Amino acid sequence: MASIFKKFPVVIHQLAFLAAQFIILFVCGVGYSGSLAYIGAISTVLAVLISLRWDIEIMVNKVRALSESLLDASVTIGFMTFLILLINIIAGSPISIHIFIAAIAIAIHELLVSILFVHSFFYIYAFFRTLPAFALISLALLGFKPEVIWPLSFLLSASCLVIYFVDLVKASVFKINLERIKEINILPKLYAAISATIFTFVSALFIIIITLNYGDEHAGLWSNSIRIFNSLIIFLLATVLPFTLNKLGNTNVTYEKIIIFSRLWVSILPLVVLMFILVLNYGGYIFSLFTTFNFNITNVHLSYIFLTGVLVSFIGSSQGLYQSMNKSIVLLCMILIAQVLAFIVIYGSTFSFNSLIEIFLIIALFLAFLILTHLTYCFRLSS
Numbered sequence: 001m002a003s004i005f006k007k008f009p010v011v012i013h014q015l016a017f018l019a020a021q022f023i024i025l026f027v028c029g030v031g032y033s034g035s036l037a038y039i040g041a042i043s044t045v046l047a048v049l050i051s052l053r054w055d056i057e058i059m060v061n062k063v064r065a066l067s068e069s070l071l072d073a074s075v076t077i078g079f080m081t082f083l084i085l086l087i088n089i090i091a092g093s094p095i096s097i098h099i100f101i102a103a104i105a106i107a108i109h110e111l112l113v114s115i116l117f118v119h120s121f122f123y124i125y126a127f128f129r130t131l132p133a134f135a136l137i138s139l140a141l142l143g144f145k146p147e148v149i150w151p152l153s154f155l156l157s158a159s160c161l162v163i164y165f166v167d168l169v170k171a172s173v174f175k176i177n178l179e180r181i182k183e184i185n186i187l188p189k190l191y192a193a194i195s196a197t198i199f200t201f202v203s204a205l206f207i208i209i210i211t212l213n214y215g216d217e218h219a220g221l222w223s224n225s226i227r228i229f230n231s232l233i234i235f236l237l238a239t240v241l242p243f244t245l246n247k248l249g250n251t252n253v254t255y256e257k258i259i260i261f262s263r264l265w266v267s268i269l270p271l272v273v274l275m276f277i278l279v280l281n282y283g284g285y286i287f288s289l290f291t292t293f294n295f296n297i298t299n300v301h302l303s304y305i306f307l308t309g310v311l312v313s314f315i316g317s318s319q320g321l322y323q324s325m326n327k328s329i330v331l332l333c334m335i336l337i338a339q340v341l342a343f344i345v346i347y348g349s350t351f352s353f354n355s356l357i358e359i360f361l362i363i364a365l366f367l368a369f370l371i372l373t374h375l376t377y378c379f380r381l382s383s
Contacts, residue, residue, distance in 0.1 A: 013129035014235045020133040021227050022290060024140045025220075030291050034220025036146040038211050039099060041204030043150065046095070046103030050080045051111055071172040073111050077104075102151035105158040112161040115168075117242050124164075131157040206308075206360055209346070214353055221295055225302055226309035228287060229279045233271060237313055240264060241320070248324040254382035258375055261321045265314060272310055279303045301354050304361045311364035318371055330374060338367040 025033045051073070081104055088095050109132070116125040135153035144152075162169060211219040227234075244264050248257050279286070283302030315335075322331040342363045351359065 013126045013133070014238050016130040017133040018227070018231050018235060020137045021224075023137055025224050025227075025290050028140055030220035030224060031216040032140075032146060032220075033224055034207075034211065034216035034218070034222075036150060037207055037223035038216070038219055039102065039146055039150045041207045042095075043099045043102035043106060045204050046084065046099065047106035047110065050077055050084065050103055051107035052076050052080065070111075070115065070168060074169075074172055077107055077111070096147075098147045098151050102154055105151060105154035108158040109154050109161060112158070112165055115165070118246070128157055128161055128164075131160065205342070210353075210356070213356075218295070218353055221297070222305060224290070225283075225287065225305045226312075228290060229275060229283065229302070229306040230309040230313070232275065233268060233310060234313060236268060236271070237264075237317060241317055245320045245324070248321065254325055255379050257321060257324055258379045258382075261318070261375075264317070276303055276306060279306045297354060301357050304357050308357070308361045308364050311361075311368045315364070315367055315371065318375075321375075325378070327378075331371070334367060334370040334374065337370065338363055341366065 021033070024036065085100070088100070109128075113125055113128050116128065132153040135156050136149055139149035139152060207219050207223060210222050241264070244260060247260050251257060251260075280299055280303040283299040283306075284297075287302070319328075319331065322328050342359075345359055345363075346356075
């Protein structure tokens, strides 16, 4: 019972964000929601690359002091922001400024809320996690465009977090010097960041491909199908995953880490089966409750979108496990293999929207199979 109450504040912020997405879908329409999903996908990819996943490092590595982690993370974010901005300018600025602002804000936001979680300030953690959701709803209802509401929402939360941690931020910044910067070991984080970036890009690539080929309406169908049908699973996973990552930092034994991670997904599997049956039989009707459903897609393909969303959640959550085992490079290789496979299948071909859904599911299944096979090998080897 005490554990449930401990996790309750984290549950609140997940409910708020899901409510924000559904309200925006209902009020602004599937096209507006699809455009928002497109901006969010690209900015999230950039945010991972800018931060080099220092937020996960803070969660799973308890050996380092938080002040040291914040110092290294601050230098990393500053350096990567400058580097990516420079590359963007040289390349003719293909990345819009609003996406760049959103990426920087998300990177800072994720870094600082992870510190709140490690400190067990769960109510404050929930507040700052919830703040972007309320900002999204408010700005959308006021009539602002997706290009405005996404970066502004996270910029507001990141600014408030910097003010909240002003003393810690000052202490870290004042310690920065050339000798200290030389001590920062970026390479292990770089593997994790590249792995996370490529995975996030694979996930975002679904939306990007759909948007470029079928427009915002179908991108909205894809992203909102996952939000509606996978909402309970995403809700439970996002609620429990931070605690799971925290537990991974309590042991150095590989097979124990795998057991901790496996228990999380075994507990979610019954809900996955139940939701799959529900979507397979009533998917179109459920989607129509949120917005007009006039797409030429069957419940079977809606269930495929649901399964793809589950697999994406599984693959995404495994990043923390691999980072805690110092095997991010292995996950990176597996993701690259899946991405090459996707490129070979999709490039230069024309598919119907339903066929594209089937291809996305096969690619996600293939990557999940690689991960499960490798984790089984690691478990046997360490036990």
